[in-house]
Amino acid sequence: MEVPQVQTINRIGCDRGQNNLAVVAPAKGFGKFFSGKEVKHRRRPNQKRRQSLQSAKKFRALKKWDKRERRWMESVNHTISSKVVRFAQYLNADVVIEDLEGCRDTMKQRKKNRVDSGESRHSWAYYSLEQKLDYKLALKGLRIIKRPAPYTSKSCSTCGTLGERKGHDFNCPNGHYHNADLNAARNLSRWDGFCCSLDLKRDAPQWRVPVDARIHVPLG
Numbered sequence: 001m002e003v004p005q006v007q008t009i010n011r012i013g014c015d016r017g018q019n020n021l022a023v024v025a026p027a028k029g030f031g032k033f034f035s036g037k038e039v040k041h042r043r044r045p046n047q048k049r050r051q052s053l054q055s056a057k058k059f060r061a062l063k064k065w066d067k068r069e070r071r072w073m074e075s076v077n078h079t080i081s082s083k084v085v086r087f088a089q090y091l092n093a094d095v096v097i098e099d100l101e102g103c104r105d106t107m108k109q110r111k112k113n114r115v116d117s118g119e120s121r122h123s124w125a126y127y128s129l130e131q132k133l134d135y136k137l138a139l140k141g142l143r144i145i146k147r148p149a150p151y152t153s154k155s156c157s158t159c160g161t162l163g164e165r166k167g168h169d170f171n172c173p174n175g176h177y178h179n180a181d182l183n184a185a186r187n188l189s190r191w192d193g194f195c196c197s198l199d200l201k202r203d204a205p206q207w208r209v210p211v212d213a214r215i216h217v218p219l220g
């Protein structure tokens with residue numbers, strides 16, 4: 001197959017989160033949100049059903065159930081990846097995503113509320129989305145770029161300082177407020193030049209801004 005050759009230096013970040021299945025954004029300008037609400041909504045009862053099948057030792061039914069859920073999640077990922085690719089084409093940009101290795105660390109932290117919020121086996125869904133993105137981007141002559149995750153959700157996409165992420169909100173000591181997922185996506189898009197441990201070191205004195213100096217702007 002003939003694959004178009006496009007060389008681009010533009011990048012958009014793609015953060016795969018819990019609040020949103022994915023958020024894609026360039027360093028500046030509008031981003032796109034793919035809400036995870038519907039998935040969570042559907043997964044929670046699925047999870048309950050799954051557990052009851054398991055404790056009743058109905059393994060064949062369980063397998064069937066898992067397959068069905070998997071197929072459904074696959075189709076969700078197909079839709080999302082296609083839309084992300086279209087956005088990438090529109091901006092003629094490669095897509096930067098978190099390395100799954102780093103992703104697993106945050107998964108561990110979330111383990112405690114995993115089962116009841118229907119978020120287990122999440123890493124499989126991440127991986128599936130990544131694969132779909134990869135081949136669909138390649139067909140358009142664009143690339144997927146993987147970056148280590150540790151700082152993408154912890155530093156401010158405006159000034160690079162370490163901040164605090166709480167649910168949907170991100171606040172940095174210098175008073176910048178961001179939607180947490182959008183902040184992470186923006187950081188990914190500029191990872192090489194901006195959001196790295198060196199920048200964090202350089203900005204270190206700014207961490208000492210007192211906590212009270214932060215502003216908090218609630219979402220919507």
Ligand SMILES: [Zn+2]
Pocket residue numbers: 156157158159160161172173174175176
């Ligand atoms: Zn900031």
